[in-house]
Amino acid sequence: MTGPSSPLPPASAGAPPLRDRLGRPPGVLRLSLTARCNLACPYCCPDAQDPPELLTLEERVLLVREAAALGFRTLRLTGGEPLLHPGVEALVAALRPLREAAGATRLEAIALTTNGLLLTAERAQRLRQAGLDRLTVSLDGTDGASVARMGGLRGGAAAGDRALATILAALDHARAAGFDPAAGALKLNAVITRGRNDDQLLPLAALARQRGIELRLIEYMDVGNRNGWAPEQVLPAQEMVQRIGERWPLEPVGRSAHGTAARWRYRDGGGSGGPGGSHLAVVASISAPFCGDCNRLRVTADGVAYSCLFAATGLDLKPWLRPGPDPAGLGAALSGQWRARRDRYSEERQEQTLEAAQRPHAEMAYLGG
Numbered sequence: 532m533t534g535p536s537s538p539l540p541p542a543s544a545g546a547p548p549l550r551d552r553l554g555r556p557p558g559v560l561r562l563s564l565t566a567r568c569n570l571a572c573p574y575c576c577p578d579a580q581d582p583p584e585l586l587t588l589e590e591r592v593l594l595v596r597e598a599a600a601l602g603f604r605t606l607r608l609t610g611g612e613p614l615l616h617p618g619v620e621a622l623v624a625a626l627r628p629l630r631e632a633a634g635a636t637r638l639e640a641i642a643l644t645t646n647g648l649l650l651t652a653e654r655a656q657r658l659r660q661a662g663l664d665r666l667t668v669s670l671d672g673t674d675g676a677s678v679a680r681m682g683g684l685r686g687g688a689a690a691g692d693r694a695l696a697t698i699l700a701a702l703d704h705a706r707a708a709g710f711d712p713a714a715g716a717l718k719l720n721a722v723i724t725r726g727r728n729d730d731q732l733l734p735l736a737a738l739a740r741q742r743g744i745e746l747r748l749i750e751y752m753d754v755g756n757r758n759g760w761a762p763e764q765v766l767p768a769q770e771m772v773q774r775i776g777e778r779w780p781l782e783p784v785g786r787s788a789h790g791t792a793a794r795w796r797y798r799d800g801g802g803s804g805g806p807g808g809s810h811l812a813v814v815a816s817i818s819a820p821f822c823g824d825c826n827r828l829r830v831t832a833d834g835v836a837y838s839c840l841f842a843a844t845g846l847d848l849k850p851w852l853r854p855g856p857d858p859a860g861l862g863a864a865l866s867g868q869w870r871a872r873r874d875r876y877s878e879e880r881q882e883q884t885l886e887a888a889q890r891p892h893a894e895m896a897y898l899g900g
């Protein structure tokens with residue numbers, strides 16, 4: 532897609548609510564701050580360098596403002612590793628007026644996903660004070676060898692042990708800064724791949740239970756073109772739930788509205804977990820796709836908007852951001868892209884109605900998950 536010639540007008544007061552071609556409303560804006568990372572997870576394969584034209588703080592604020600006016604109520608900051616970006620706190624602080632706004636332009640939550648390695652006590656406090664509502668920390672194992680393997684760390688188990696200690700301390704720092712897991716403000720993410728870290732399922736569940744943090748288990752997805760994904764490496768969410776449930780019996784808590792995750796609670800009440808008593812969530816994007824509920828837009832660190840995690844191309848928003856900002860044009864571009872959206876890649880992959888797996892995709896660290 533190209534730039535400023537979008538024929539569709541911006542959403543405006545009194546206009547019908549914005550819907551894509553499959554009737555889906557906008558909801559979550561995922562904004563990548565950098566494509567770089569301090570880990571090299573083999574399922575993600577981040578970039579060594581950022582693209583040349585990163586958005587500025589002012590450009591990101593304008594983008595979030597226009598997206599919020601269209602109905603994107605949650606902002607998730609991601610990457611690459613977003614905490615490599617020195618300006619995260621300043622960005623969150625600059626978005627505070629949108630959080631505090633009333634009515635149709637209001638942003639309801641700002642969240643951030645991190646591998647936790649740079650989340651010091653001071654950083655956690657600064658993020659909370661700036662106005663960050665929720666933190667998700669990614670951790671794929673509970674021993675040094677697994678953490679090193681899943682994080683692509685050189686230096687084997689010893690390096691993994693050091694990283695693990697840092698990440699566990701980050702969870703403590705987050706909680707101390709006010710990110711309360713019982714209120715859903717602190718969660719753990721784990722990507723489970725068969726044969727690589729599925730032996731970590733029970734240890735990760737035990738760790739999350741002990742800390743009272745909701746654990747979100749994610750099926751390994753075929754994002755990007757570098758990770759060598761193969762279907763046999765996917766551990767279906769149902770099997771994850773079964774294995775954990777055999778050790779600690781589970782009962783379903785349902786799905787959250789437009790949520791990607793099915794939620795479960797431990798019958799023994801162990802692990803206080805997230806709101807509604809949810810202790811465990813599974814994201815079954817491969818085995819049980821949820822395209823019909825997808826309300827996400829992804830914007831890369833250099834301002835390219837992708838309407839699907841599996842899209843090959845996006846819409847470059849920079850023509851409406853520089854040299855001078857064009858808020859009305861930006862709003863029109865975003866709403867036009869959303870109205871034209873008909874992506875349902877994961878369902879098509881499952882239906883095998885197209886050679887979906889052969890299509891090129893943008894890389895995960897570029898899109899931010």
Ligand code: SAM
Nearest residue numbers: 574575610611612644645646669720751752900
């Ligand atoms: N660096 C941060 C982190 O790891 O939390 C944020 C960016 S990362 C791309 C966002 C999330 O995507 C992480 O929880 C990561 O585990 C997940 N992820 C990356 N590649 C994936 C894949 N191929 N399949 C499923 N989840 C993936």
Ligand code: SF4
Nearest residue numbers: 568570572575611646
């Ligand atoms: Fe880095 Fe996150 Fe990708 Fe791992 S998943 S390489 S931590 S961006």
